[in-house]
Amino acid sequence: MKHHSLIFLTGFSGSGKSTIGPLLANSLGYGFIDLDQEIESKAGKSITKIFAEEGEQAFRNLELETLRQLTGKKELVVSLGGGVLENNDCYGLIRENGTLVYLKSSPRSLARRLCNKTDRPLLKGEHGKRLSREEIELKISTILEKREPRYATADLNVQTDIKRIGFTVEELTRKIIRFVRQAEQARLKQQSDNNREKQ
Numbered sequence: 001m002k003h004h005s006l007i008f009l010t011g012f013s014g015s016g017k018s019t020i021g022p023l024l025a026n027s028l029g030y031g032f033i034d035l036d037q038e039i040e041s042k043a044g045k046s047i048t049k050i051f052a053e054e055g056e057q058a059f060r061n062l063e064l065e066t067l068r069q070l071t072g073k074k075e076l077v078v079s080l081g082g083g084v085l086e087n088n089d090c091y092g093l094i095r096e097n098g099t100l101v102y103l104k105s106s107p108r109s110l111a112r113r114l115c116n117k118t119d120r121p122l123l124k125g126e127h128g129k130r131l132s133r134e135e136i137e138l139k140i141s142t143i144l145e146k147r148e149p150r151y152a153t154a155d156l157n158v159q160t161d162i163k164r165i166g167f168t169v170e171e172l173t174r175k176i177i178r179f180v181r182q183a184e185q186a187r188l189k190q191q192s193d194n195n196r197e198k199q
């Protein structure tokens with residue numbers, strides 16, 4: 001059964017899911033889980049090592065396996081990894097079980113935030129070579145073009161390019177509280193209509 005208070009944050013690497021997620025959860029009075037951190041603690045190694053030692057498909061299998069354990073929960077914010085929605089099974093689980101929220105950022109902002117980081121295996125060159133900011137921005141644009149259609153199906157979205165993190169948290173808190181309240185009211189109305197029809 002879908003719980004609208006099971007909130008999944010999606011968006012490309014660097015959009016702020018892992019930073020904003022715990023702040024948003026605290027602001028809502030919800031629990032918080034970072035899917036990548038769950039996977040790393042289960043695997044006992046970093047995502048970079050999982051990619052290097054077991055390959056990307058092994059990581060994607062761990063994403064699905066970990067996500068499955070979250071279905072049925074409520075009043076919980078889950079920060080997804082940027083590639084989760086590409087897996088049809090993951091996408092289906094998320095749509096059937098909770099509310100999808102998209103943190104939108106431009107390739108330029110994402111590249112600026114990520115250019116000094118070394119923990120995104122997909123944003124490295126041949127043999128793990130570090131890329132320049134321009135090369136990272138190009139790589140982001142290419143991958144984002146493929147992923148945008150699924151990101152864009154989210155129930156709610158927020159632009160994070162030129163917004164301080166605190167404002168994004170406040171905006172998302174307001175939007176989510178309103179969305180969850182309206183969804184629950186609609187569900188209760190549907191239930192009472194169904195009961196009336198049975199009488």
Ligand SMILES: Nc1ncnc2c1ncn2[C@@H]1O[C@H](COP(=O)(O)OP(=O)(O)O)[C@@H](O)[C@H]1O
Nearest residue numbers: 012013014015016017018019020113160163165
């Ligand atoms: N709105 C923002 N403005 C400026 N920097 C941000 C913003 N959101 C995230 N960041 C920074 O970008 C980097 C990636 O953030 P992170 O939360 O890890 O993103 P994700 O989990 O979506 O990959 C971090 O260094 C974070 O501090």
Ligand SMILES: O=C(O)C1=C[C@@H](OP(=O)(O)O)[C@@H](O)[C@H](O)C1
Nearest residue numbers: 012013014036081082083120121
């Ligand atoms: O875009 C992706 O496919 C990935 C994004 C990462 O998470 P963040 O979006 O939190 O960086 C992490 O799951 C892994 O490196 C793969």
Ligand SMILES: [Mg+2]
Nearest residue numbers: 017018036081
């Ligand atoms: Mg993250």
